[in-house]
Amino acid sequence: MTLEQEIRKWLVKVGYPFELRVGRTLRDAGWEVEHGKLYQDPVTGKTREIDIYAKVSGGSSKPSAAITVALAVECKSSIDKPWLIFSTKHINPLAYDSSQRVSGTLAGYAILDASIHSDVPLALFENGPSIGHGMTRAFRDKGGGDPSGPYAAAQSAVTAATALDIRNEQFCEGIAPSISVIEIVIPITVVEGQLFKFHLSDDGRELLDEVSQMVVSIPHPVIPENVVYPLITTADVWPELAQDLAKGAHELANILIPLAPEIVGKYIANLESVNRRRGGAG
Numbered sequence: 193m194t195l196e197q198e199i200r201k202w203l204v205k206v207g208y209p210f211e212l213r214v215g216r217t218l219r220d221a222g223w224e225v226e227h228g229k230l231y232q233d234p235v236t237g238k239t240r241e242i243d244i245y246a247k248v249s250g251g252s253s254k255p256s257a258a259i260t261v262a263l264a265v266e267c268k269s270s271i272d273k274p275w276l277i278f279s280t281k282h283i284n285p286l287a288y289d290s291s292q293r294v295s296g297t298l299a300g301y302a303i304l305d306a307s308i309h310s311d312v313p314l315a316l317f318e319n320g321p322s323i324g325h326g327m328t329r330a331f332r333d334k335g336g337g338d339p340s341g342p343y344a345a346a347q348s349a350v351t352a353a354t355a356l357d358i359r360n361e362q363f364c365e366g367i368a369p370s371i372s373v374i375e376i377v378i379p380i381t382v383v384e385g386q387l388f389k390f391h392l393s394d395d396g397r398e399l400l401d402e403v404s405q406m407v408v409s410i411p412h413p414v415i416p417e418n419v420v421y422p423l424i425t426t427a428d429v430w431p432e433l434a435q436d437l438a439k440g441a442h443e444l445a446n447i448l449i450p451l452a453p454e455i456v457g458k459y460i461a462n463l464e465s466v467n468r469r470r471g472g473a474g
Contacts, residue, residue, distance in 0.1 A: 207269040210384045214267045218246045221434040231355040242352035243267045250445030257452035260375040261441035264353040266345045274386040275342045277324035290317040295420045296357025298459045299376040306447045316440030324408040349379035350420045351413045372452035379422035387426050404429045
């Protein structure tokens with residue numbers, strides 16, 4: 193094997209080509225894409241990076257409101273080891289709302305208000321009807337950690353989204369009420385490989401269904417009593433999903449532009465409570 197072949201084999205193993213393809217797909221769908229965006233971990237204070245940060249922006253005709261809808265994307269290649277998400281009917285799909293697809297307080301306010309003022313469900317959050325409560329990679333030993341595995345990837349996306357949300361909230365606090373700035377960061381994990389849902393039927397039979405999208409419950413990294421539901425999706429549906437997400441992001445931004453001053457005002461009014469919940473993060 194030549195040196196070039198060894199390098200190419202290593203690149204595929206660590207997943208860099210897949211990350212580049214995920215980013216190109218987002219760019220082709222109209223997203224502004226940044227690879228390896230740095231953020232400060234809100235729990236440890238360490239500098240980390242998210243594989244892909246992608247955004248679309250909207251603003252009012254007057255410079256009084258600016259809306260950004262962004263994705264914090266983790267990319268994982270696991271062709272030979274499918275991902276398994278464990279699900280149960282005890283988790284009611286109606287037990288969470290769209291605001292729990294993000295981790296930011298201001299972002300949550302914005303999504304709830306947009307839902308109230310929209311005549312139809314927000315297209316950006318229609319994906320992932322099935323809810324999982326745990327994840328793993330098939331064909332690995334149960335014992336020991338899996339720092340590069342599914343749960344860690346989803347957790348990393350949520351942590352990055354939280355950090356970016358906190359940074360935007362602090363910027364918003366400094367510039368309001370002159371300009372109402374809202375950024376909504378949605379955590380997503382894209383896996384190159386197969387995704388399965390393991391669950392029980394009503395009569396107790398074990399079922400294993402191949403799926404292309406699910407959401408999974410991840411504890412909020414700063415507010416442990418809260419749960420975030422990031423989207424997990426497979427590479428085969430990513431091109432179409434990237435287009436749908438871009439369309440939904442523009443739709444959400446347009447809904448929020450006239451609502452932004454009221455939403456930010458409500459957030460600022462509750463800032464003492466927000467800071468208590470945020471603790472020492474940021």
